[in-house]
Amino acid sequence: MAGLSEIRMQVMWNRLISVVEEQALTLLRTAFSTSVREAGDLSAGVFTPDGPMLAQAVTGTPGHVNTMAEAVLHFLAEIPREEMFEGDCYVTNDPWKGTGHLHDITMVAPSFKDGQLVAFFACTAHVVDVGGRGFGADGKSVFEEGLLIPIMRFADRGTVNRDLINILRNNVREPNQVVGDFYSLSACNEVGHRRLIDMMAETQMDTLDDLAEFIFDRSRTATLERIAALPKGMWQNEMMVDGYDVPVKLVATLSVNEDEVTVDFTGTDGVSKWGINCPMIYSKAYACYAVKCVVAPDIPNNSASLAPFTVTSPVNILNAERPAPVSLRHVMGHMVPDLVLGTLAKALPGQIMAEGAAALWNIHISARPEAGKDGRRSEVLMFNSGGTGARPELDGLGATAFPSGVHTMPIEATEHTGPIVVWRKELRPDSGGAGRMRGGLGQVIEIAPAEGHEFDFSAMFDRVNHPAHGRDGGADGAPGVVELDDGTKLRPKGWQHVPAGNRLILKAPGGGGFGPENERSEEARAEDQLKGYVTKETSE
Structure with missing residues (x-):
């Protein structure tokens, strides 16, 4: 019977993963912001009644998932168990109790079965604006950076907190997108709750206690064996x-x-x-x-x-x-x-990969009509990535978000959100560090205001003055570049201006190489040239 019981537990574990995956997909399908809908900058998971994370959705980022694992405990410390009810949903964007900055909204909802608390569902997503200075490095304190929502109720027994919604609408630049994302987050947890209760009813489970013990015991034991x-x-x-x-x-x-x-x-x-x-x-x-x-x-x-x-x-x-x-x-x-x-x-x-671009090359654009011209204002958030470091037996990945794991936003979706034109978005040749294994390539992005518009943008870039280092004899990746099309060099961080008629050019950094370059095979060198990853002049 023990073997049969373990098989049943493994089946239940797989079912639980499908529950949190559907939870995350609900957020992807209903979100208003492109950072969530297109890039997957989110997390979703289920937690035991006392707070530990039981399972996470594969969809999402490590920064959100692993912070959420701790954030739920902050919610439980703030809201007494006797004040939790069916239909509740709690929210915060407190950087020290959530996921690190004000733009990430974390929602936690209790899950009840037959009046008994059986789990919590939690999710996190990055919203396009939280007021203040906007998404950038220019603030001198968290008070300048936007609206901080302490741990509080988004919904009380199924009734949405209209005062919170009103405060949001009057403090952010894109109220429809932001408020829409709040409702998407709440729906995400609600779908997780419904699927969990369906699963428990089908399998005649009154609590998740036995399943949690099975999951935690196996996970802890396996991790300790690896550490040993x-x-x-x-x-x-x-x-x-x-x-x-x-x-x-x-x-x-x-x-x-x-x-x-x-x-x-x-x-x-x-x-x-x-x-x-x-x-x-x-x-x-x-x-x-x-x-x-x-x-x-x-x-x-x-x-x-x-x-x-x-x-x-x-x-x-x-x-x-x-x-x-x-x-x-x-x-x-x-x-x-x-x-x-x-x-x-x-x-x-x-055994360890070389350094890569690491930090995303995010750009927040605040577009507006030129003085005296008609047009529209809009806040546009765009995620871009440099190259990853080369691995001991494989080349690095080009234009890939590691460690965050977010997707690249389609250009069409980005242009749809505001009056900008993305003229170019392509891999950057010669940006990967040379080595036995080549570093991943960065990319070149060229962005201009639409006709009759101009924009300010928040630069959030690194590896411009300190490129990714190679490993075990591999060469460094190419540093990043931020400039206008007329050659004007711009700063890697801070709000700056792109006038009408100019184009902003971003050259994302490449990853470091692994191993000595003279050990790279001739076949790999030829393939690099054939695909345009390395130009003939660089190869020579």
């Missing part, structure tokens, strides 16, 4: 990144013992006065992700499999305390996996 097989010791890695106005040093120390992996950020530069700081909840999410990618990539991501990974830090740019500005927390946060992988490369020589 690692070399034991301590390794340190440093990385320089662009920062806002001065370079920033990031430092990580990895410690491995029999049953725990610890990452510590002591030595990292202090809190910045600009909005590139990262709350610990987000730094921790990506540090755990990096370790898990190497140690236990095939083990389900839940509270039990994450528990053996500990992340610590004094107050610094990766552990910024309230009220530090944190709007672009993703830039530093996306650098954390490369930083941590650098420590693992010392622990596991020859």
Whole structure:
């Protein structure tokens, strides 16, 4: 019977994954913002009644999923169990209790069966605007960066909080998109709840207790076995990144013992006065992700499999305390996996990929008509990616979002949201670092205001002055470039202007190479030239 019981539990586990996948797909299908609908900048998951994450949707980003795993516990600390009712839905965008900055909205909803609390569903998505200065690094405190929603009720026993909706509509630049996304998030949790109750009724389950014990026990045991097989010791890695106005040093120390992996950020530069700081909840999410990618990539991501990974830090740019500005927390946060992988490369020589572009090359555009001309105003958010680092046995991936995992938005969808024209979006030849395995290529994006319009844009770029390093003899990737079509160089971060008649040109950075270049095969070199990844002049 024990074997049969385990088979049944495995079937239930697969059913649970289908539940959270449908939960996430509901958000994708109903979201208003292109960052959610087209790029998949979201997360969804189911949690036990006491808060630990039971299962996550495959659709979504590590930064959202792993922060959400901790965020739900903050909701439970704020809202007493006796004040939770069927039809409730709770919300926050508090950077220190949610997912790191104000643009991410996290919603949590209790799931009741026959009057008994059996689970929580949670989801997160990035909305196009939260007021304030807009999505950018120019703020000097979180108070400038937009509207902060403390943990509160979005819906009380099925009735939406109209006061909250009214506050939103009067504080954001795109009220229909933002309010629409709030309802999409709520619907996402509701679909998860309905599918879970259907599953439990069909299988005659009154609680998820036995299934949770099965999932957590197997996940914890498997993760500890992987950790036990690692070399034991301590390794340190440093990385320089662009920062806002001065370079920033990031430092990580990895410690491995029999049953725990610890990452510590002591030595990292202090809190910045600009909005590139990262709350610990987000730094921790990506540090755990990096370790898990190497140690236990095939083990389900839940509270039990994450528990053996500990992340610590004094107050610094990766552990910024309230009220530090944190709007672009993703830039530093996306650098954390490369930083941590650098420590693992010392622990596991020859097995870890080279550095990549890491941080997304997001651009937020605020378009408007030229003075005296008719037209429309619009806020446009566009995600772009550089190349990933080369792997020990494979080339890096071109224009791929690692570690975030978001999709590229189709140009047609982006142009539809505002008066802009994307004239070019293509791979950038010669941008991948040379090596036995070539780094992934960046891309070139050329954007102009539509006729009769101009725009300001928020630059959120890195690896312009500090390119991705190669590994084990591989060459660095090409640095990024931000400029106008007339050759004017622009800053990699901060709000800037593109006048009518000009085009903004972004050249996203490439990933570092792996291994000595002279070890690359002639077949691979010929294929690089044939596909245009490397020009003949560069090859020669």
